[in-house]
Amino acid sequence: MIYRLRRKFIRIITLSFVSVFLILLLSIYLFTTIQTNASLDDLADVISANNGTFPNFDNFTHGSNHPFRLNGIDKEVPFTTRFFTVRFDSSGRLVSADIRSIASVTREEAVQYADEVLYGSRERGWKNDFRYKRYDTGNGTAVVFINGANIKRANQGFIIAATTVFLICGIVIILLIILISKKAVKPVAESYEKQKQFITDANHELKTPLTLIRTNLDIMESESGANEWLSDIREETEIMTELVNRLVTLARMDEDQNELNALSFNLSNAVTETVSIFTSAIEKSQKQLSVDIASSVGYIGDEASIRQVISILMDNAVKYCDEGGTICVSLCGGKHPVLTVDNTYSSVGSIELSRLFDRFYRADKARTYGSGFGVGLSIAKASVEKHRGNITVRNLGNEAIRFQVKL
Numbered sequence: 001m002i003y004r005l006r007r008k009f010i011r012i013i014t015l016s017f018v019s020v021f022l023i024l025l026l027s028i029y030l031f032t033t034i035q036t037n038a039s040l041d042d043l044a045d046v047i048s049a050n051n052g053t054f055p056n057f058d059n060f061t062h063g064s065n066h067p068f069r070l071n072g073i074d075k076e077v078p079f080t081t082r083f084f085t086v087r088f089d090s091s092g093r094l095v096s097a098d099i100r101s102i103a104s105v106t107r108e109e110a111v112q113y114a115d116e117v118l119y120g121s122r123e124r125g126w127k128n129d130f131r132y133k134r135y136d137t138g139n140g141t142a143v144v145f146i147n148g149a150n151i152k153r154a155n156q157g158f159i160i161a162a163t164t165v166f167l168i169c170g171i172v173i174i175l176l177i178i179l180i181s182k183k184a185v186k187p188v189a190e191s192y193e194k195q196k197q198f199i200t201d202a203n204h205e206l207k208t209p210l211t212l213i214r215t216n217l218d219i220m221e222s223e224s225g226a227n228e229w230l231s232d233i234r235e236e237t238e239i240m241t242e243l244v245n246r247l248v249t250l251a252r253m254d255e256d257q258n259e260l261n262a263l264s265f266n267l268s269n270a271v272t273e274t275v276s277i278f279t280s281a282i283e284k285s286q287k288q289l290s291v292d293i294a295s296s297v298g299y300i301g302d303e304a305s306i307r308q309v310i311s312i313l314m315d316n317a318v319k320y321c322d323e324g325g326t327i328c329v330s331l332c333g334g335k336h337p338v339l340t341v342d343n344t345y346s347s348v349g350s351i352e353l354s355r356l357f358d359r360f361y362r363a364d365k366a367r368t369y370g371s372g373f374g375v376g377l378s379i380a381k382a383s384v385e386k387h388r389g390n391i392t393v394r395n396l397g398n399e400a401i402r403f404q405v406k407l
Contacts, residue, residue: 052085
């Protein structure tokens with residue numbers, strides 16, 4: 001159990017770090033993309049406002065009374081910005097293609113790019129490595145393309161560098177988590193070891209007096225005969241013995257090194273035979289039993305453990321099924337067999353289904369004496385998880401409850 005807890009601790013911390021890393025990386029990507037688009041759009045606005053070319057630098061200012069304003073522009077911007085402009089008349093015929101400020105694009109390529117975005121739905125966007133803006137010239141339409149390849153490569157390099165740094169930091173953090181995880185779960189491990197030791201000691205301390213009581217009961221019954229008081233003592237002794245045995249079973253199931261005796265067996269037969277044990281009890285309590293078990297369902301696992309799970313679910317169904325109610329058992333085959341046990345239970349809406357697998361929890365507080373110890377479902381859950389399956393419970397919505405085991 002401690003090993004599973006440690007693995008879960010490492011997994012949760014690692015997933016948290018990965019989630020934060022992905023959020024940060026996505027935020028960086030979105031921020032750089034928005035910033036790049038905004039910067040290139042500012043340049044496109046200036047060029048489109050000056051009939052497809054850069055205006056004289058003297059016209060640029062940060063004030064509000066000049067025709068052109070661009071924050072961060074300097075004298076080098078017109079020389080470092082590579083762009084081209086393609087103009088069309090009102091009928092969509094080509095008027096001109098100005099490629100004087102770029103060498104990587106031919107006139108034919110420039111016209112082809114412009115044709116592809118001329119009748120598009122977007123005024124701004126990307127065409128390959130070019131950020132474009134389509135605008136109205138008064139005599140037709142023009143499209144200005146600004147080369148953003150260098151900025152995109154710089155952004156990609158930054159993202160790669162950030163990803164590399166995060167990965168290195170992530171590896172270091174995960175190694176540190178693995179190193180400190182043992183210390184983190186140490187208090188829980190110590191508490192668990194004390195609990196397990198207590199159960200082991202209690203088992204040894206209680207078995208001797210219980211055995212002595214049963215022996216003395218046998219002697220007294222042989223000398224004076226059976227009577228009501230001796231029968232009550234024997235019944236309580238058997239209940240006490242069962243509780244001790246179940247506590248020991250739970251303690252052993254919590255041990256990670258407790259390996260299963262996995263062998264191939266006929267699951268259909270195991271379910272049928274186990275259910276048949278409860279047939280007389282179901283008939284005696286005037287309840288109905290419905291069985292739908294697929295034939296020849298095979299499984300590889302611990303047959304005794306699986307039979308115990310079936311027995312616990314059936315015992316639970318018999319105890320808590322309403323008077324005159326119905327118990328339904330079904331088994332489906334396939335790669336992952338599914339066992340389902342349903343029973344009518346009018347109080348299902350008032351119980352905490354999420355707590356049914358907690359140790360010593362009983363849904364019906366009125367049924368305390370002689371109705372079990374509240375550890376049966378805990379044992380069933382531990383057994384199923386040992387087989388790497390899962391067991392669930394849910395309200396069927398018609399005053400019935402369903403336990404489902406997926407192996």
